Amino acid sequence: MAQHQVEFGLDSxxxxxxxxxxxxxxxxxxxxxLVEEGVLAEKVGLDFYNIGEHYKPDFVDTAGHxxxxxxxxxxxxxxxxxxxxxxxxxxxxxxxxxxxxxxxxSHGRAELVVGRASQTESxxxxxxxxxxxxxxxxxxxxxxxxxxxEGVVTWEGKSRANLTNASLMPALETPLTTWxxxxxxxxxxxxxxxxxxxxMIAIIGGAHRRxxxxxxxxxxxxxxxxxxxxxxxxxxxxLVARTDGEAMDRYGPRWVAAFSAHAAARGYPPPQPRxxxxxxxxxxxFVGSPETVAQKLAKxxxxxRIGRFDLKYDLMHMPVEHRxxxxxxxxxxxxPRVRELLSK
Amino acid sequence: MNLTVGxxxxxxxxxxxxxxxxxxxxxxxxxxxxxxNTRIIVDVMAPGAKVxxxxxxxxxxxxxxxxVPLHRLKELPPTAFDGKVVVDAIYYWEPVDGDIAxxxxxxxxxxxxxxxxxxxxxxVKSLNQLGYHDVEEGPRPPGTTGRLGVAVAGDDADxxxxxxxxxxxxxxxxxxxxxxxxxxxxxxxxxAFGAALTAVQLRQALGLRPD
Numbered sequence: 001m002a003q004h005q006v007e008f009g010l011d012s013x014x015x016x017x018x019x020x021x022x023x024x025x026x027x028x029x030x031x032x033x034l035v036e037e038g039v040l041a042e043k044v045g046l047d048f049y050n051i052g053e054h055y056k057p058d059f060v061d062t063a064g065h066x067x068x069x070x071x072x073x074x075x076x077x078x079x080x081x082x083x084x085x086x087x088x089x090x091x092x093x094x095x096x097x098x099x100x101x102x103x104x105x106s107h108g109r110a111e112l113v114v115g116r117a118s119q120t121e122s123x124x125x126x127x128x129x130x131x132x133x134x135x136x137x138x139x140x141x142x143x144x145x146x147x148x149x150e151g152v153v154t155w156e157g158k159s160r161a162n163l164t165n166a167s168l169m170p171a172l173e174t175p176l177t178t179w180x181x182x183x184x185x186x187x188x189x190x191x192x193x194x195x196x197x198x199x200m201i202a203i204i205g206g207a208h209r210r211x212x213x214x215x216x217x218x219x220x221x222x223x224x225x226x227x228x229x230x231x232x233x234x235x236x237x238x239l240v241a242r243t244d245g246e247a248m249d250r251y252g253p254r255w256v257a258a259f260s261a262h263a264a265a266r267g268y269p270p271p272q273p274r275x276x277x278x279x280x281x282x283x284x285x286f287v288g289s290p291e292t293v294a295q296k297l298a299k300x301x302x303x304x305r306i307g308r309f310d311l312k313y314d315l316m317h318m319p320v321e322h323r324x325x326x327x328x329x330x331x332x333x334x335x336p337r338v339r340e341l342l343s344k
Numbered sequence: 345m346n347l348t349v350g351x352x353x354x355x356x357x358x359x360x361x362x363x364x365x366x367x368x369x370x371x372x373x374x375x376x377x378x379x380x381n382t383r384i385i386v387d388v389m390a391p392g393a394k395v396x397x398x399x400x401x402x403x404x405x406x407x408x409x410x411x412v413p414l415h416r417l418k419e420l421p422p423t424a425f426d427g428k429v430v431v432d433a434i435y436y437w438e439p440v441d442g443d444i445a446x447x448x449x450x451x452x453x454x455x456x457x458x459x460x461x462x463x464x465x466x467x468v469k470s471l472n473q474l475g476y477h478d479v480e481e482g483p484r485p486p487g488t489t490g491r492l493g494v495a496v497a498g499d500d501a502d503x504x505x506x507x508x509x510x511x512x513x514x515x516x517x518x519x520x521x522x523x524x525x526x527x528x529x530x531x532x533x534x535x536a537f538g539a540a541l542t543a544v545q546l547r548q549a550l551g552l553r554p555d
Contacts, residue, residue, distance in 0.1 A: 102479065117439070118439050119439060120438060120439055120443075122441055124443075128439070130415070130442030130443075131415050131442070131488060133415075159535040184356055185355050185356055185357065186354060186359055186389060187354060187355060187357070187376070187378065187381060187382075187385070190378075190381040190384055190537060191381075191386075194381075206477055210477060210481075212387065213389045214389075216387055216388050216389075217384070217385060217388040218390045220384065220387070221384050221388075223382060226555065263538075265438070266437070266438060267451055267452070267531070267532025267533035267534070267537055267538075268532065268537050268538025268539070269537075269539050270540055307538075
């Protein structure tokens with residue numbers, strides 16, 4: 001992949017934010033904050049702003065396309081996407097409606113990253129059986145891609161009403177690029193390749209190089225299935241601050257709390273004492289000064305041959321001003337520095 | 345020890361096990377629901393392993409490791425496993441399996457379900473407790489400092505011994521951890537789940553006597 005093509009984005013999971021004094025914003029204020037952060041992302045030169053999909057207390061990203069529409073009205077260039085849209089429990093027809101409308105509003109800047117879900121709360125909420133986890137995703141992905149690629153669609157399946165010569169409005173004026181988001185499962189990699197869709201890998205723990213076999217697999221599968229080469233992206237967690245020390249102090253305690261809670265819920269041990277530092281130095285976290293993060297990012301991009309990197313910038317009640325500083329530094333200093341390092 | 349290790353499941357754990365098994369010099373055969381996709385995966389990620397149908401895996405394997413999500417267990421045809429040594433490497437994982445209540449067992453107790461479904465199999469609980477990255481990166485030669493322990497629990501002494509030998513050859517110190525019912529201590533919420541421990545630490549964590 002030509003290095004100038006590397007693109008940088010931000011992912012939000014829509015967690016309720018806090019102000020400088022530690023006071024929680026209301027959910028509605030957090031929604032408005034996301035709009036401002038999306039606008040800021042364009043201002044500092046980033047390529048993508050993406051919103052997740054969760055249905056649990058403290059998360060406001062339940063209708064990301066509406067937030068993205070508001071950002072579209074105040075921006076000109078940045079692409080607006082999902083991180084990820086839980087396709088297994090969505091109606092692909094409705095997804096098409098929402099995102100072809102967003103694509104129209106934004107003059108073709110809508111993009112999708114769709115996945116099976118790494119959280120399960122949408123299944124009971126929308127009345128789906130988690131036992132159908134795999135088959136729901138496969139069927140819905142196939143339908144969504146027909147709707148996006150073919151215009152007039154006739155389709156039969158189990159998960160929704162059949163379609164006969166359906167042509168959905170507003171028709172796409174420009175393509176709606178769709179990525180498949182995965183968490184490391186090889187079968188999902190092959191599924192993305194078989195649909196001829198670009199791949200977004202979520203790396204939230206451990207060294208990036210562990211994921212190289214998945215990139216190899218994806219490239220090989222694309223070749224075997226007769227598809228052209230397609231981009232691979234990575235999503236990871238992090239925070240940029242003026243100095244390494246500031247970034248570590250801001251992020252460390254929150255990361256330990258978040259991962260301890262996750263571990264307790266899933267029945268595995270909490271992070272070990274030095275694990276945060278290890279994740280920063282040699283693992284998946286991008287926490288530090290602009291130079292530290294840029295160096296690590298350049299190496300990751302080279303090692304994994306990726307064309308896109310999205311930083312998940314909000315975690316466990318990070319104060320608003322730290323989020324804003326991280327977005328500014330990531331866009332205005334980290335991204336250009338990475339491009340410079342890669343051009344050498 | 346010249347035997348074939350069969351692996352059911354080509355997800356994260358199944359493929360990590362296949363890599364380690366090939367590295368250890370075992371004949372290795374993998375199967376999953378999507379055999380054609382699995383061929384591509386194994387070709388790139390676990391070269392040297394073979395891919396076959398479940399019947400083919402059952403026919404050639406001295407032991408069969410189950411590395412499928414818990415909610416897929418019921419899809420496996422029980423007769424294919426009659427008389428076989430079956431390693432239950434399954435662990436409950438909420439994001440994939442959903443609410444544990446639907447399984448009518450505790451979070452750590454997959455072996456009750458495996459033995460009830462595969463009622464002709466000689467079930468041993470093992471290889472479920474390390475993270476999949478540790479399965480792949482953890483193997484070390486016998487006697488190496490820091491070699492990780494892997495617990496083995498089961499009711500059939502010969503089956504437990506065989507699994508112990510395979511675990512050792514894969515690159516881990518086998519730690520006898522009691523009966524199949526005791527295997528609940530290896531699952532989520534137990535003292536050994538997700539923890540990369542040496543045999544000594546693992547025995548300690550499980551409250552077993554030093555070897």
